Amino acid sequence: MMPVGWILYTSQHLSLDSNISLERNENHSVGYNNVLRIYMSDDSLKTIAYSLLATPRHANRILSATRLDGQKVIAKRYTIYADCKAETLGEIVFFIYTDRINELALKNYFMDEVFIHVNCINKKIIKQKTKDIVRMFALGLDRNEISELFNLSRRGVDYHIDLAKNILGASNKSSVIFLAMNQGWLTEHQHDNRLM
Secondary structure, X not given: OOOOEEEEEEOOOOOOOOOEEEEEOOOOOOOOOOOOEXXXXXXXXXXXXXXXXXXXXXXXXXXXXXXXXXXXXXXXXEEEEEXXXXXXXXXXXXXXXXXXXXXXHHHHHHHHHHHHHHHHHHOOEOXXXXXXXXXXXXXXXXXXXXXXXXXXXXXXXXXXXXXXXXXXXXXXXXXXXXXXXXXXOOOOOOOOOEOO
């Protein structure tokens, strides 16, 4: 039986070139430090994902009370390492209906499903103009000022902000700015069109 859901917290960019390993994490009171990005199998896990990030000391209580589709699930946490545990890349929480699941199957699921999903998201093309518009929002310009600056309609500015929200997985303007900052959009003047 495969997981019915998952939440992935990353502190660094995950790359297919990395030598990645997972180790079971039984300690529900640590983790979630230096999180740069959160991925989840579906939006129904958003509240749980951000609750764990906001109150890590209550992680055990939050995870033990988690329900998906009205059914109680078991949470299994793993720390993600690169290069023989030399570097921590993040943490993943798998949600399953039964505790009788093969650990190797979960690790294979991570590589075959989760890892591929994350890399597809990370390879989405983003135009420099979109990054520049997000940068202007972060600097405090409003829609009208940005539309004048870039010779766009207000609707055009909204299009770029919505595009950034989708690619970054943000839910509002504040989270767009936070996630864009973590991706280096606000500090680097790059002409590479790929998401970091």
